[in-house]
Structure formats: structure tokens, C-alpha cells
Amino acid sequence: MDETVAEYIRRTVLKIPRDEIKMMLQKWGFLSEAQLQTLNFHQIKDNISQEVVQLCEENAADIKQAAVLDIIYNHTYQNKRMWSVYQMRKTGEELEYFDLTDFKKKFKRRLQSALKNVTITFREYEDDAIWIRVAWGTPYRQPNQYKPSYVVYHSQTPYVFISASVLKSNLPLLCQALIVASNYHDIREMELRSHSLNSLKDIVFKRYSQNFHTYCPKPPQARAVEPGSVDLRIINENRSEKERIQRLNQEAFGDGPQPILQFAQYKLETMFKSSPEMDVLDKKEPFRCLVKFSSPHLLESLKSLAPAGMADAPLSPLLTCIPQKARNYFRIREKKGFFPESFVSP
Amino acid sequence: ESGDPQKTALLLRKAWTLYSVTPLYRFCRGRLRDYARLLSAFIAAEKQKGLAVEVGVELDIKVALSSLPELQGSEQDEPAVLVQLSSRSRASPKNSEDKIVWSGCFCCVYGDDLSENMPEDFTCLPLFLANGAESYTSVVGSWFQKTFDCTFRRLAISPFSLSWMVAMWAGCKVDKAASAVELVFSVPHLPQPLDISYAIHPEDAKALWDTIQKTPGEITQEEVDVFMDCLYSHFHRHFKIRLSATKLVKVSTAIASAHCDGIVKMLHSQYLSGVLMLLTELAISQIQ
Numbered sequence: 320m321d322e323t324v325a326e327y328i329r330r331t332v333l334k335i336p337r338d339e340i341k342m343m344l345q346k347w348g349f350l351s352e353a354q355l356q357t358l359n360f361h362q363i364k365d366n367i368s369q370e371v372v373q374l375c376e377e378n379a380a381d382i383k384q385a386a387v388l389d390i391i392y393n394h395t396y397q398n399k400r401m402w403s404v405y406q407m408r409k410t411g412e413e414l415e416y417f418d419l420t421d422f423k424k425k426f427k428r429r430l431q432s433a434l435k436n437v438t439i440t441f442r443e444y445e446d447d448a449i450w451i452r453v454a455w456g457t458p459y460r461q462p463n464q465y466k467p468s469y470v471v472y473h474s475q476t477p478y479v480f481i482s483a484s485v486l487k488s489n490l491p492l493l494c495q496a497l498i499v500a501s502n503y504h505d506i507r508e509m510e511l512r513s514h515s516l517n518s519l520k521d522i523v524f525k526r527y528s529q530n531f532h533t534y535c536p537k538p539p540q541a542r543a544v545e546p547g548s549v550d551l552r553i554i555n556e557n558r559s560e561k562e563r564i565q566r567l568n569q570e571a572f573g574d575g576p577q578p579i580l581q582f583a584q585y586k587l588e589t590m591f592k593s594s595p596e597m598d599v600l601d602k603k604e605p606f607r608c609l610v611k612f613s614s615p616h617l618l619e620s621l622k623s624l625a626p627a628g629m630a631d632a633p634l635s636p637l638l639t640c641i642p643q644k645a646r647n648y649f650r651i652r653e654k655k656g657f658f659p660e661s662f663v664s665p
Numbered sequence: 666e667s668g669d670p671q672k673t674a675l676l677l678r679k680a681w682t683l684y685s686v687t688p689l690y691r692f693c694r695g696r697l698r699d700y701a702r703l704l705s706a707f708i709a710a711e712k713q714k715g716l717a718v719e720v721g722v723e724l725d726i727k728v729a730l731s732s733l734p735e736l737q738g739s740e741q742d743e744p745a746v747l748v749q750l751s752s753r754s755r756a757s758p759k760n761s762e763d764k765i766v767w768s769g770c771f772c773c774v775y776g777d778d779l780s781e782n783m784p785e786d787f788t789c790l791p792l793f794l795a796n797g798a799e800s801y802t803s804v805v806g807s808w809f810q811k812t813f814d815c816t817f818r819r820l821a822i823s824p825f826s827l828s829w830m831v832a833m834w835a836g837c838k839v840d841k842a843a844s845a846v847e848l849v850f851s852v853p854h855l856p857q858p859l860d861i862s863y864a865i866h867p868e869d870a871k872a873l874w875d876t877i878q879k880t881p882g883e884i885t886q887e888e889v890d891v892f893m894d895c896l897y898s899h900f901h902r903h904f905k906i907r908l909s910a911t912k913l914v915k916v917s918t919a920i921a922s923a924h925c926d927g928i929v930k931m932l933h934s935q936y937l938s939g940v941l942m943l944l945t946e947l948a949i950s951q952i953q
Binding site for chain 2: 585587589591592593602605606607608609610611612613614615616617619620621623624627628629630631633634635637638651
């Protein structure tokens, strides 16, 4: 077995938390059940990975099999990576029958004709997701297995999720291979990025609970009271205000759990306006700002601002439109015309 | 105003942790060499006692104390005192250069408020800046506290002071390629914490400040308030969020940046003195 393959397998196993190693090796299926029985999973990871490499040596593993283990690891820990969303476009409206074999063949052919040295691995999952791993080389150098790109494609949709490696120069080639293989004619990057792959899918596949324009709000009801905890002497101040905020929040964000995003960025190119009594800046040029919101769970965080008294309800549509517009990067310019207070986002 | 660029350049582009220091008792400027030797012995003793500073590498620590006369504001100010710890690994060759592993600077820029009525035996150097491993700061601080009967305290910077800093620094004249005027707010007590970075183009921030400031060279509390209110209301207009209800934790401009935990970075030699003057004032408030 090639020593670079051995080292790669050793390092991949080392990344896996000790309790998960057995399960992941089973999913991989490259080592037999009998071989797995011989492994001692109670020792330190360094030793476990050495033993795994030895077994792989017995089975003469090559880089193709090692790459499959890597896809399995990244599929399990997909939220460690940052994912960007791309949308593909077709000229016609015809729904073509998707042929997986044909897709794989065309994809490989496109990449291999441009770069002799690439490692391409496919793995299909039950939810119709096709995972593709590409390790990039050059005509003169073997592929760098430690900086691969990952692509997740749901063939029934025009969306592709890409976690590119640091080597951004390969991105155009990757995009080209995707449209050629899937029979689309165009691909563009959406302004949408997150660690949570499932949340990105929720947003673009519209799987979160949206609020529709015809949504009829339920009349404000008293919250269900826990039995035995009612003390009639305690009244809630500003109850109607609290309920109003609750209702507006619900209309804006919907009822269900929010998709998980880590940040939203706004490039503001609007005019500065102050109240007339403040004798300040009144330029004809935009007041240029860059605003970035960050949180482990941004939408939940924004949703809690109004109830916490830090924001008005309803919250600005610039923030609440994030899932509907399927973007978390915005450029806001002043809208010309009758309503100088409103904004457009291109 | 700006002294020897070589010396003062030591302070630029490093992240300094701030402390306030009470006046030093019987500190003698002529004895800097002696102090260096004593401090060196103290550090060696602490290392023997098991204060592990750097694991695995055997380091001999050399101590140097020097005066920085360039860093003072008025005639009454004490010139700054620079403490540098350098090391040479025992493994490296004899003629290799020493590497500075830790720096500390005691200074006082326009500290008249404190030094005015100070008895003779006391030296006023209320502001202390430390750069390097916390363990070294602790050892050096202990020695100074024991030797000169003074007290070090971490200097936190309130949102109030941060607003002053950003207003002041946003108004400074800078070159074309200047970095943005950035304010960072934190909202920690939500179910999911939120951080907001609000960065303004430096030309636009300066233009705003210029229409607010009435007298060049003078800044009033009212002007700072108006500046901040303008920024808050521009933000509110877009996002409906009240920044004044959140915590301002960091401000950053081409002149300097400051974090509420008492960490600053000075970036522009021309304004070094001004920044130190502001920090000296904060240190003195904490002492008094």
C-alpha cells in the first residue's frame, strides 16, 4: 500500500471522535466485520489509527477507498465546513430524466480532460443527495488529498452546495463540470453561506415554515397556564404590548424552527438622514457602511430582540427577508422616487 | 510632540493590556540597572519555584529597564519607563540575537491631576501597558508591587469611554487608504448571543464628525453624544434595532483600536501622545 495513502487514512481516522470510529469504519465497509473485531477501541486514538492502517495494508487499500472514508467523515460532520449555494439554470423548461451514470461519466470526463491528476469520488445518500469529493492536482503534481472540495447535488433541484477548498482557482472548472454533467447551461453563486448544510437546504427548498401574505393571525390568546401556578395577585404589565410583539414576530418569522445561519452582512449605500433639529451632515452622497451580524444561530437571535426590548416590532424586513430571499449578503441602495425611506436590495 | 520615532515605534501595532498603577514609593531613576538585575534574579527564582513560563524550552531571561523621555506630555510628567524581557534559548548559537518575549511600559501623559499634590518620595506613572505572556506580566507586576509598594489593577474601558475614543479618532485626518471606523456591539443575554459589527467608511465618519464639532481641538460630551446618536439612528432606520440598548465592546479606527477588556492597539505615530493622554486619564480615574 502506498505510504501516502497509509498516512492519509491514519490522519482521517485520527479526526474521528473515539466513540464514533467503529461505526464509521462499519459504514465504510472496506474492512470486514472479522477484521473490525480485532480492533481494540479502548486504547488511545493514535494506536487505534495505527491498527486500522495495518488492516488496510492487508486489504491493499488505495486512494479511492481512502477517499470514500473521507466523504463519510465529512457527511457525518458536515457542519464543520462552510457551505455556499449555487443555482443552475436551463434554457428550456423540459424536465429531463436524470441519469446518474451519465452524470458521473460526464463530470469525470470534463475534469480529467482539463487536469490529468484529480481524484473524484461519488457517494449517494437516501435523501437523493449526491456527494462528490474532488481532490485537485495539476498536470505535474499528484492531487492534494488534504484540501478537497465537496459538492452536494440534489438531482431533482437546480441547486448545488459547494464547500470549496482553499484553492479557489479550481472553482470555475468545478462549476463547468457540474453544468456539463447535469445538462444545465449556466450556474451562478447565490449570496448565501452557512455552516449548516441542512438549513441551507431548508431555505432554498423552502422547507421551513414560511409566512404567507394571506396569513391570518390568530387572535391573541392567553398562554396555557401551568396548573397550580396561577397567582391572581400577579398581573403582567404591558401584556397587550408583549402580545403584540409576539404576534408580529410570529408573522415575520413563522412558527417553526428557524434555519441555522451564522451571519448576515449588509453593505449600506444609503443617504444619511437625521432629524431636522440636529444640524448635522446633509450630504448628497451615500453614507457608506458595512454591517455584519454574527451569532451561532442568527435568526433565532434576531427573533428574540424585540421581546427583549432591544428592537422594534415588526423587525426590519431587511432582516426578516433572509430565508425568503435565500441570501445573507446584501447591498442596500437608496430607492429613488416617492418614498425616500424605503430601500431596495438588488 | 512626537519623539524619537525608533523608540516610540515600539508601542505601535502591538496589542497592549492596560493596567492602572498607584504611585511608586522611592523609585529612583538612577538605579534602573540595579532594578534590572534584581528583577532578573526574582524571575529566575520564580522559575526555580516551578512557575512554568514556557514548557520544554530552557530560556535565560534577560531584563532591561530604560527611560523613554519622548513619552511624556507636560513638564510635570515623569518620563516613561520601559521594561523588556528578552531570551536566548540555551540551544541556539552564542552569537544569535536575543528575542524580546515581553514588554511593559509605565507612562504618564498629562497626568497633572495625579502628580500635582504628590509627596516627594512618590513617582507617578499611573498607566501600565503590557505585551506578552500573562505569566510574565504577573511576575514583573509582583516584583514592582513588592519593591515599590504599589498596586496594579486591570483597566477596563467603559462603553462611555469607548464612545469618546471613536468620536475623537474618527475626526482625525488620515490618508486615503485608512481603515474603516468600526464599532462592535455585543448582546450576550439573548437565548442565542448576537454580535454586531458596524463599520463606516472613514471619510464619511469624518464628514459627519466635522459637522458636529464646533471648535477644532475641543470636544464636548454633547458632541460625542450627538455623534453616537446619529450613528444609532442611521442604524435604527435600516434595522429597527436599538444599538443604545446593546453593549459597545470594541472600537477600531486607523488611529487606534480599543476593547472594553482594557486592550488597545495604537496604529498611528502622530496621534500616539493623544491616545496615551486619554488612557492616562482613565488610569488616574481608576486610582482615585
